Amino acid sequence: MEITWVPIVDISEIGSVVDELSDNLRMNNQRYRKRRYNGLAEGAAGIAIACSYMGRVYPNHAWDHMAHKYLVMAVNSLYRNEGLDISLFNGVAGIGIAATYLSKDYTRYNTLISKINKIIIKNVTDMQKTYLDLVSTPSSKYDLISGLAGICTYMLYNKDLVKFVKKPLSILVHKIIDNDGLLGYYTAYPDIEWGKKYNELYEQYEHGLIDVGMAHGISGVLAILSRAYLQGIAVEEQKEAINKIAEWLVHNCISDKYGCGWPEFLPYDTTLKNFNIDKFIYKPSIRNIWCYGVAGIASALLLSGKAIKKQTYIDFSVKAIRSSADRIRPENVPNFFCHGISGVLETYLRFYNYTGDRKIKKESINLLDRLMNAHKSKHLLTYNNTNNEKNKENVGLLTGAAGIFLPILASATNIPPSWDSIFGLSY
Numbered sequence: 001m002e003i004t005w006v007p008i009v010d011i012s013e014i015g016s017v018v019d020e021l022s023d024n025l026r027m028n029n030q031r032y033r034k035r036r037y038n039g040l041a042e043g044a045a046g047i048a049i050a051c052s053y054m055g056r057v058y059p060n061h062a063w064d065h066m067a068h069k070y071l072v073m074a075v076n077s078l079y080r081n082e083g084l085d086i087s088l089f090n091g092v093a094g095i096g097i098a099a100t101y102l103s104k105d106y107t108r109y110n111t112l113i114s115k116i117n118k119i120i121i122k123n124v125t126d127m128q129k130t131y132l133d134l135v136s137t138p139s140s141k142y143d144l145i146s147g148l149a150g151i152c153t154y155m156l157y158n159k160d161l162v163k164f165v166k167k168p169l170s171i172l173v174h175k176i177i178d179n180d181g182l183l184g185y186y187t188a189y190p191d192i193e194w195g196k197k198y199n200e201l202y203e204q205y206e207h208g209l210i211d212v213g214m215a216h217g218i219s220g221v222l223a224i225l226s227r228a229y230l231q232g233i234a235v236e237e238q239k240e241a242i243n244k245i246a247e248w249l250v251h252n253c254i255s256d257k258y259g260c261g262w263p264e265f266l267p268y269d270t271t272l273k274n275f276n277i278d279k280f281i282y283k284p285s286i287r288n289i290w291c292y293g294v295a296g297i298a299s300a301l302l303l304s305g306k307a308i309k310k311q312t313y314i315d316f317s318v319k320a321i322r323s324s325a326d327r328i329r330p331e332n333v334p335n336f337f338c339h340g341i342s343g344v345l346e347t348y349l350r351f352y353n354y355t356g357d358r359k360i361k362k363e364s365i366n367l368l369d370r371l372m373n374a375h376k377s378k379h380l381l382t383y384n385n386t387n388n389e390k391n392k393e394n395v396g397l398l399t400g401a402a403g404i405f406l407p408i409l410a411s412a413t414n415i416p417p418s419w420d421s422i423f424g425l426s427y
């Protein structure tokens with residue numbers, strides 16, 4: 001766990017944008033009071049984390065109280081949702097991780113945390129059972145957002161759950177190790193859970209696909225296995241599994257005019273070194289974003305290199321990040337975290353803090369400037385720079401104000417953004 005953190009600008013430089021985002025979090029708290037589900041992705045639990053980090057950066061203000069109010073709203077929604085799943089971004093684990101983040105080193109919320117932990121321990125066993133039998137694995141069974149990797153994220157974060165994490169970790173490991181040559185995270189065409197262009201997906205990935213990204217794919221699994229290893233928690237063959245995924249990512253990196261990167265998906269039979277982009281029927285786009293692009297994937301690769309002490313993975317991840325900056329130049333990239341500017345900013349801050357690389361620092365400042373300019377032109381909280389009032393009301397972590405707020409604060413403070421372990425970016 002990082003104990004030092006180097007900002008890229010002075011705190012005074014973000015004052016005006018912090019005022020706007022703070023007002024947004026304050027003014028919107030009534031709207032979240034009666035929401036049916038108030039979890040991490042777009043609900044009060046994610047906003048509580050943003051308020052809590054704000055309280056650490058500006059301790060004399062009322063942010064801790066605001067964080068508490070949002071957490072209470074999140075917990076109340078648990079009572080309205082019996083049978084809610086235990087996932088990280090859409091379920092009980094997300095409220096658990098928010099309560100743990102706000103707990104000030106377990107000096108409060110212990111009764112709540114203990115109740116949530118009992119639900120996790122009881123239900124993770126069922127989740128493991130259904131998962132083991134699958135040949136084709138829908139991403140929601142294993143990924144960071146809804147699946148086992150996300151549950152393990154909370155289990156590694158909470159001191160009382162860590163001792164139970166080895167079983168789900170070993171299940172993630174065996175999916176990788178038990179498959180000769182190929183990774184076990186294969187999704188056949190009928191099990192692909194999203195994507196509007198199904199026919200296109202079928203033609204492109206006739207024999208099934210491997211989701212490459214951090215949010216729903218193999219990189220999220222790599223991040224969680226590496227994090228556990230860095231925390232000193234290892235199960236049999238975990239090191240081999242980390243190495244297998246990392247090596248696969250390096251071998252399947254695709255070159256385009258910007259440099260190396262990864263598309264959202266790769267065909268299941270992708271076992272060849274230097275897979276050629278011309279082999280695709282439809283040319284996939286390589287994006288530099290957290291959920292489905294270079295920023296998230298390279299972050300997982302960096303963690304794997306740190307975990308198993310393989311410099312080639314670290315060097316490769318830094319190379320991918322350095323060369324991908326131009327992929328986010330287009331003006332229509334949104335400002336929020338999931339597939340927007342602020343998520344990339346957070347990954348760049350992590351890479352800068354690890355490498356001290358001047359080019360990565362410069363690119364981080366460019367991204368921060370973009371967010372500051374969007375603020376000046378009153379488009380910080382709107383999607384694709386259109387003046388859509390509805391989007392201004394989105395305060396959530398993945399596609400709203402809270403997720404824009406957090407990396408901006410992390411750019412200007414020396415308080416480490418430990419909250420980003422939720423996104424698979426740290427340990």
Ligand SMILES: [Zn+2]
Binds near residue numbers: 292338339
């Ligand atoms: Zn996204």
